[in-house]
Amino acid sequence: MELKKRIVVFFCVFITSIAAVANSNSWGNAQWIWQEEAGPANTWVAFRKEFNLKDIPENALANIAVDTKYWLWVNGEMVLFEGGLARGAAPDTNYYDEVNLKSYLKEGKNTIAILVWYWGRTRKVHDDSGKGGLLFYADLGQQALESDNTWKMKVHPAYDPKSGGGGGSANRVNAYNVKFDARKALGDWSDQAWYTSNYDDKDWNKPIVKGIANNKPWGTLVKRAIPQWNDRGLVNYESLTLKSNKEKVNLPFKNTTDSLLIIRAKLPFNQQITPYLKVNSKAGKTIVADMDNPFNMLKGTYITKNGVQEFESYSWINGHFVEYSIPAGVEVLELKYRWTGVGEMTGHFECSDPYFSRLWWMARNTLYVCARDGFMDCPDRERGLWIGDVADQTGAVFYSLDNAGRLLLKKGIDNTIAYRKGDTIQGLAPGFGAYRGKSSELTGQSLQFIDQVVWQYYYNTGDKKTLENAYPSILKYLKLWNMQPNGLPEHRKGYANWIDWGIDPDQVPVNVILYYMALNATKKMAITLDRKQDLEWLNLRIKSIKANFEKEYWQGNRYGSKDKLIEERVSALAIISGLAKKEHYNILVDSVLVPVKKSSPHMEWMVEEAIMLTGQYEKGLERMKVRYEEQVNMEWLTTLYEKFLPKLRGTYNHAWNAPNYVLSRYIAGVKPTSVAWETFEVKPNFAYLTTVKQIVPSVKGVIILEAEKTDKVYQVNFNSPAKTRATVYLPKEEKAIAKILVNGKEIWKKGKLKTKSKNLKLIDEDEDFISFEVEEGKWNFATIYK
Known part of the structure; x- marks a missing residue:
């Protein structure tokens, strides 16, 4: 009994730490409302509330919670497209949104309308409460607007709950197909005049009150952890063609044939979109909007009524081409799409080799299309928050996305810690435990999470609270690992002995190194958090692995197990972790890291990073070009594949591709050197390139770097x-330096600092570089060689 009390206390403290938890005052007398039934699954329910306002309030913040998604209109104007987050922040919690209604309200009669979509199934990214529901509270100054049985409700008859979609197992997508029959629609509600105040809802039902805020089954309410989607509105496709003959389609277009025609609509690049159509048709025609994507699990189906009509399928899909199947006799007036996503892709990289500029752009697109309610492995087949995939994404986040991306990463950390199983850090949140009843621990991924996600997140953001929340669970997980008589950790298989899709994986030493890296990251956390009592245990294990790794795994020209075939992952991780001896670098690069190509993209970026860490940048670029060249040369492809093998490609938009991290950190050469980018390094490594440009959306502000190199001049422009x-x-480029100019003024001549400045100081000079430290501002350095 005492143990149960402790668990309850810890859980309450945890919830408070991860987000703003709603208290009773946040919701007044608002009630969870729904129909009599708890579901059923895949149900769309419309809610309306009319009310009068004497004065528009100074603030009009509304709190809205649903299981699972909702669309919000006020006085006929769309306020929010797809509110709500997949549930939950932790077991027995439900996210809620805070939405400002002020600009949509008017004096006199007002109408709020909300369309709620209840998924009703637990899969990888969503922990179903078991009951659909809407909870609404808004403080409107002189009055409060609260969900209760005075609202109007109707199960939307046009949406088919038997639409299917999402794949046939709990290992696939949570959402469903959208199938909408316009003949059963709700008048103005369905034909996009959208909730006019004159709409007649007399035949609508009173909702059933189901409970108050913070009650089960929805659980404790936690404020949305990320901003609302970046909704870019409905826009035209890049091009429309007939799939049968590739003939260009000009709108309006009428299918005058006797058969079905497919219009292929091209997107600018692989995006998360909802497809839209406007047609003139007789009733009963079926139009399908699908993706030309072999792993796509979802589609939108629209059955027409008579006349001009429009429809948008609200279940987002992704890919390069949307295919609209147009029946005979249907006239297409408009085809559009809505691109939504988390924040914005504000980072940028380009260089003198168009190959790497395109590759970085493809990698950035891949990162963004794999981010929504959480970072995910892929946006079509699974949408699962695998923490090893998040580890592959983390480094790229800080070079590619704005603050919304950083918040999504924090959410991934918090969710993972919340959904651990006992002391085991699971690989998936809400995780296999939610629908299989067992741990989803993939040991390599759980270890990656500690160093490559949690520590890197803290180092790049300075968010100490998230570190404090994660640290106790991390330490407990590391203590689950036993040490062997040889001084190395005993291998833990987890639920599957998996580390990489590639060829000839060597699991045991990979996990030994990842465990060593996790220990070192945890030691840094302990120092940061002043947990001195943990350092002795951490140091003991770090020293033991350091002392025994070489004799166990050095095989003369590579690192790895004696009885395993040569592969590159162990050697790469040995370099990254610092376990590899520097005298082995050249043989490792020339005998293993450049020629051996057995890794999948999950660990490929680590191989490339290892080469860069040896200082052999040209060879790192050489490997990157060979590995991704086939994909970069596909003109239609704008994201990167799950696998390299031609016959085993997997999804063409998988989170494991991170060349943008390697290119930004080691070629553009911009990286933090202290927590939260308080200090950072500008050290472009051109290899054979002549120009490089990098935009870094750091937590301290945007950093823009432009650098150029010729035989006579090395020039770098950047801002601090x-x-x-x-x-x-x-x-120095093995050349004599004639002079150095800073912001147009000569400061270095004849090997000496000519002038001094309080904003600039000489740090060091060795045989390779002269380094200066500069304060905030814009800087131009030009090195002129003799």
């Missing part, structure tokens, strides 16, 4: 944001 300092490295 407010409250930061940058160290810039000027290469």
